[in-house]
Amino acid sequence: MGRRVAITGVSSNWGAELARRLERDPEVEYIAGIDTGAPPPELVRTDFIEADIRSATLSRLLPATGVDTVVHCGILWYPEPGKPAKALHEINVIGTLQLLAACERTETLRAVVVRGSAAIYGCEGAVPYFYSEDLARERPLRTRFQRDISELEQYFDNFAARHPELRCCMLRYQPEVGPGLDSPLVRYLSLPAVPVQLGFDPRLQFLHADDATGAIAAAVANPVRGPVNVAPSGSISLSRALRLLGRPAVPVPTPLFGALMERLNDRLGAGGLIGDWVRLLRYGRGVDNRRLLEEVGFVPRFDAAGAIGDLAFETGGRRVGIPMHPGALAGRLARLGGLAR
Amino acid sequence: MSAAREEALTPEAIADFLREVRGGVEDGLDPLAAARDALGSLPGRLRSAIELIVRRLEGDYHEDEWGFDESFAEAVFPVFEFLYDSYWRVQVEGVRHVPAHGRGLIVSNHAGSLFPFDATMLTLAIMKEHPLPRWPRFLVLDWAFVLPFLSAFMRRVGGVPASPHNATRLLGQDELVMVFPEGVKGTGKPFAERYRLQRFGRGGFVEIALRTGAPIVPVAVVGAEEIYPKIGDSPALARAVGAPFVPVTPTFPWLGPLGLIPLPSRWRIEFCEPIEVAGLGPGAADDRRIVLDLTEQVRETIQEKVLENLVERGSVFL
Numbered sequence: 001m002g003r004r005v006a007i008t009g010v011s012s013n014w015g016a017e018l019a020r021r022l023e024r025d026p027e028v029e030y031i032a033g034i035d036t037g038a039p040p041p042e043l044v045r046t047d048f049i050e051a052d053i054r055s056a057t058l059s060r061l062l063p064a065t066g067v068d069t070v071v072h073c074g075i076l077w078y079p080e081p082g083k084p085a086k087a088l089h090e091i092n093v094i095g096t097l098q099l100l101a102a103c104e105r106t107e108t109l110r111a112v113v114v115r116g117s118a119a120i121y122g123c124e125g126a127v128p129y130f131y132s133e134d135l136a137r138e139r140p141l142r143t144r145f146q147r148d149i150s151e152l153e154q155y156f157d158n159f160a161a162r163h164p165e166l167r168c169c170m171l172r173y174q175p176e177v178g179p180g181l182d183s184p185l186v187r188y189l190s191l192p193a194v195p196v197q198l199g200f201d202p203r204l205q206f207l208h209a210d211d212a213t214g215a216i217a218a219a220v221a222n223p224v225r226g227p228v229n230v231a232p233s234g235s236i237s238l239s240r241a242l243r244l245l246g247r248p249a250v251p252v253p254t255p256l257f258g259a260l261m262e263r264l265n266d267r268l269g270a271g272g273l274i275g276d277w278v279r280l281l282r283y284g285r286g287v288d289n290r291r292l293l294e295e296v297g298f299v300p301r302f303d304a305a306g307a308i309g310d311l312a313f314e315t316g317g318r319r320v321g322i323p324m325h326p327g328a329l330a331g332r333l334a335r336l337g338g339l340a341r
Numbered sequence: 342m343s344a345a346r347e348e349a350l351t352p353e354a355i356a357d358f359l360r361e362v363r364g365g366v367e368d369g370l371d372p373l374a375a376a377r378d379a380l381g382s383l384p385g386r387l388r389s390a391i392e393l394i395v396r397r398l399e400g401d402y403h404e405d406e407w408g409f410d411e412s413f414a415e416a417v418f419p420v421f422e423f424l425y426d427s428y429w430r431v432q433v434e435g436v437r438h439v440p441a442h443g444r445g446l447i448v449s450n451h452a453g454s455l456f457p458f459d460a461t462m463l464t465l466a467i468m469k470e471h472p473l474p475r476w477p478r479f480l481v482l483d484w485a486f487v488l489p490f491l492s493a494f495m496r497r498v499g500g501v502p503a504s505p506h507n508a509t510r511l512l513g514q515d516e517l518v519m520v521f522p523e524g525v526k527g528t529g530k531p532f533a534e535r536y537r538l539q540r541f542g543r544g545g546f547v548e549i550a551l552r553t554g555a556p557i558v559p560v561a562v563v564g565a566e567e568i569y570p571k572i573g574d575s576p577a578l579a580r581a582v583g584a585p586f587v588p589v590t591p592t593f594p595w596l597g598p599l600g601l602i603p604l605p606s607r608w609r610i611e612f613c614e615p616i617e618v619a620g621l622g623p624g625a626a627d628d629r630r631i632v633l634d635l636t637e638q639v640r641e642t643i644q645e646k647v648l649e650n651l652v653e654r655g656s657v658f659l
Contacts, residue, residue, distance in 0.1 A: 124487075125483070125486040125487030125488075125492060125502070126482075126483030126484070126485075126486035126487060126502035126503070126504070127502060127504060128502075128504045128506035128507055129406075129407060129408075129501055129502070129504075129506075129507050129510075130406075130506070130507075130510060131506075132506070135506070197489070198489060199488075199489025199490040199492075199493065200489055200492065200493060201493040201496075203408045203496070233406070234405070234406045235404075235406050235407075235408065236404060237404060237408055237410075237493075240400045240402070240404060241400070242400075243397070243398060243399060243400030244399070244400035245400075246399075254489065283487075286406070288510075305404075
């Protein structure tokens with residue numbers, strides 16, 4: 001008998017990508033997709049269940065599907081269509097709580113996988129450069145989003161402790177980039193001139209979007225217990241990432257940087273999480289991915305620099321806005337001159 | 342003679358170079374790529390310098406997972422080489438005790454209130470005097486890693502925040518790690534207490550060495566105490582900027598930025614016989630007696646060598 005999997009947040013990019021991958025997997029017999037909006041039409045095998053994870057109806061709907069694995073892709077890093085910034089806290093925390101309650105009613109269930117965030121470690125100047133999974137909450141929780149993630153991880157830990165028969169896996173994701181991805185971070189990196197904080201050069205671990213989906217598919221196939229950091233190997237400084245992308249960096253004094261990002265927020269679309277990005281772009285964050293490699297058995301195809309290299313390669317041809325990098329600008333002018341002649 | 346002529350930068354060479362750049366841009370290359378293609382017409386040294394700059398602007402260089410940027414470290418090396426050779430006239434002994442390969446924990450005394458240059462000078466000692474030089478990593482006081490500029494600079498030349506997790510991981514990767522167990526107590530002690538070693542924390546560095554089986558190399562540094570003689574401090578200023586302490590020296594803050602110029606003391610660095618701890622096994626890290634005894638042993642070795650070298654050095658500045 002094949003696997004029966006339910007995916008929350010299936011109309012978002014992450015849920016849809018996972019459903020697409022599981023549809024191709026012959027081991028998976030049935031896929032239920034739960035969300036408030038319809039998933040992309042190319043998902044043919046996915047059984048769409050229209051439900052809000054914040055409501056109690058889930059406790060009736062989920063047991064009826066007879067799934068053995070629930071994958072929670074409904075945690076949001078940024079507002080999405082139909083999911084405004086104001087609702088993020090409620091979707092993330094209350095939604096998870098309701099989903100776990102529904103899981104308790106589902107007798108066929110064997111595993112729960114949650115797509116969480118490495119934001120729980122926060123962003124600090126002087127810290128372990130590679131957080132291992134046991135170092136969460138070592139520092140004060142500084143932002144709303146960090147507290148939300150911590151809170152829902154606490155619910156999840158309690159849930160896992162009450163149900164030792166279930167394999168409960170919490171994936172802590174580092175920020176993703178990818179050519180096809182439209183997220184605040186990708187939009188930030190493709191600004192015509194990218195503001196950075198004067199004197200700061202954060203170390204970042206960009207996870208390639210393909211690896212992000214690959215990691216969650218690997219965790220569905222092999223749900224290990226407890227938290228797992230999902231990150232590429234290595235790290236890259238923001239300054240080098242921008243050079244690889246051919247984007248000019250504009251240093252802005254730190255006190256002004258936050259205000260500037262607020263102004264740019266219409267374009268970035270980070271909602272209330274803009275403060276989290278400001279901290280990330282000052283101090284950066286690195287996590288230890290050994291558990292992902294050794295226990296889950298997933299090796300990311302791109303390292304941190306490779307993910308940026310791929311983004312640069314794929315977006316090189318169709319940049320939005322004016323090419324402000326002196327090299328690119330002069331190159332384009334030279335090409336125009338060649339055409340005119 | 343002919344080699345010298347080849348190295349000279351003639352106006353013709355520059356004109357050739359610019360002509361080729363223009364040709365490249367006209368063929369549709371972007372200026373950076375065109376400049377790289379045209380480099381053939383320039384003399385060797387300039388060519389390699391431009392190549393390096395172009396590579397950096399395009400992001401084509403390596404950073405390891407700690408953010409250590411070797412080509413950056415090589416680029417700033419000459420500045421510190423001047424301090425090492427001509428300004429502080431560093432004399433080094435026993436550099437052969439630094440393991441040429443594999444992990445190693447270098448433990449040193451710590452001084453120099455404003456900027457503790459001892460980590461930098463130890464790095465130079467290993468890079469210049471060791472037969473098989475390699476870049477050591479050093480653990481830096483947490484506070485320095487929230488500061489602009491300094492944090493980015495130190496990370497690029499091999500600094501990491503002082504966290505036992507970082508030290509353990511680095512040693513696990515067979516790196517050479519430098520620690521200064523006195524920490525702020527060492528750098529912040531008044532000038533009158535110079536060369537008197539402070540408490541070595543709680544022996545955390547010994548625990549790390551035991552867990553990873555890394556040999557401990559004690560090092561005595563003489564000279565760093567006199568570069569910024571701390572004659573007082575300003576607790577109010579320290580509170581205002583969040584620093585552990587703000588020293589007052591004969592020149593700082595009275596002379597403003599000029600007060601940041603260190604005094605030209607003479608330095609001596611002695612690397613001592615490594616203490617092999619691998620035989621004790623990782624379990625020994627949980628035995629407080631072993632940890633504290635080893636800590637004391639290392640501290641006494643360093644204190645003894647510091648006093649020996651102090652006598653050896655003689656005059657402070659001449």
